[in-house]
Amino acid sequence: MVLTNVLIVDTKTGKQERKKKDVTLPPHNKPDLKTSSGDWKKLKTVLKAKGIITKESEVE
Amino acid sequence: MQMVSRTSKHSQLGDVSTPHVAGDMTEAYIKVSETTVSGGAVTSVQFTGLDLESDETYLIYVLLKNATASASTISMTVNSDATATNYYAQTMIRSDTTAAGNRTNDAQIGYMNASDFYHGHLFVHKLAGVNPWANYVSCYNATATVNVWNGAWVHNSTTNVTTLTIIGSTASSIADGSKIIIYKLG
Numbered sequence: 607m608v609l610t611n612v613l614i615v616d617t618k619t620g621k622q623e624r625k626k627k628d629v630t631l632p633p634h635n636k637p638d639l640k641t642s643s644g645d646w647k648k649l650k651t652v653l654k655a656k657g658i659i660t661k662e663s664e665v666e
Numbered sequence: 667m668q669m670v671s672r673t674s675k676h677s678q679l680g681d682v683s684t685p686h687v688a689g690d691m692t693e694a695y696i697k698v699s700e701t702t703v704s705g706g707a708v709t710s711v712q713f714t715g716l717d718l719e720s721d722e723t724y725l726i727y728v729l730l731k732n733a734t735a736s737a738s739t740i741s742m743t744v745n746s747d748a749t750a751t752n753y754y755a756q757t758m759i760r761s762d763t764t765a766a767g768n769r770t771n772d773a774q775i776g777y778m779n780a781s782d783f784y785h786g787h788l789f790v791h792k793l794a795g796v797n798p799w800a801n802y803v804s805c806y807n808a809t810a811t812v813n814v815w816n817g818a819w820v821h822n823s824t825t826n827v828t829t830l831t832i833i834g835s836t837a838s839s840i841a842d843g844s845k846i847i848i849y850k851l852g
Contacts, residue, residue, distance in 0.1 A: 608709070608837050610708075610709040610710075610837045610838060611706060611707070611708045611709060611838060612708055612709055612710045612711070612712060613701070613703060613708045613710070613711045613712070614711075614712045614714065615699055615701050615711065615712065615713050615714070616714050616715050617698050617699045617713050617714065617715040617716055617848070618714075618715035619715070620699070622701065624705055624706075624708070629709055629710060629748075629833070629837075630748035631709070631833070631834075631835050631836075631837065632739060632741035632743070632748065632750060632772055632773060632774070632833055632834075632835050633739065633741075633750050633770070633772045633774075633835060634737070634738070634739050634835035634836070635739045635768075635770055635772065635774055635777075635835075636737065636739070636777075
C-alpha cells in the first residue's frame with residue numbers, strides 16, 4: 607500500500623475529484639522478450655533451486 | 667452524445683437538412699466519459715457509476731504520459747479489486763523481430779517506459795452471469811523500435827462491473843495531459 611494521489615471520475619455526473627488514498631500498486635511486469643513462454647522462467651527457477659546456477663541472470 | 671461509428675441512421679448523420687432524433691443514435695458508440703489528468707500526476711484514474719452488464723461493451727482509449735523516470739506497467743482493475751491473482755492474463759509482445767508470449771496473473775493492459783508514453787485501446791465485455799473480459803492492443807517506446815503489446819484478461823468474479831480503474835505499477839506515473847475516453851455501445 608502506498609498513500610498516493612488518485613483521480614476519481616463519476617461517469618454519471620461527470621464530477622472529477624482528486625484524492626489521497628492508500629493504493630495497492632499492481633505487479634510490475636517488465637515485458638520479457640527473451641523468452642517465448644513461462645517454461646524458460648520455470649527452468650531458471652529449477653536450475654537455481656538445484657544449485658546449478660546461483661543467479662537466474664547467469665542464463666539470460 | 668458523440669459517436670465513433672457503427673450503423674447510423676438519418677443518412678449516416680451527415681444529413682443535417684432536418685434535425686436528428688434520438689433514434690438516429692441508437693446504433694452507435696456513445697461517449698460515457700472523457701477525462702484529462704490535470705493538477706499533478708496521479709497513480710490511478712478510477713471511473714465509477716458504470717454498468718457493464720447493462721452496457722455489455724465499453725470501448726476505451728487510454729493515452730498516458732509517464733511522469734516519472736521509472737517504467738510503469740499499466741493495469742485496469744474492476745470493482746476496485748487490486749488482488750492480482752484474481753485476474754488471468756495472456757499477452758503477446760513484439761519488439762523489432764522478437765515476439766514473446768506470457769501468461770500471468772494480473773490485470774495488465776500494457777507498459778510505459780521511463781518518461782515515455784502508453785497508447786492503448788481496449789474492449790471490455792460482460793454478459794449477466796459471465797466473467798468480465800478485457801482485450802486490448804497497446805504500444806509503447808517512443809523510439810525507432812515501436813513495441814506492441816496486446817492481450818486479454820478475465821476476472822474471476824461474475825459480479826457486475828460498476829468501477830474500472832486504470833493504474834500504474836509506479837506511483838504517480840500518470841502525468842498531466844494523459845487522457846482516457848470511454849464509450850459504450852448504445
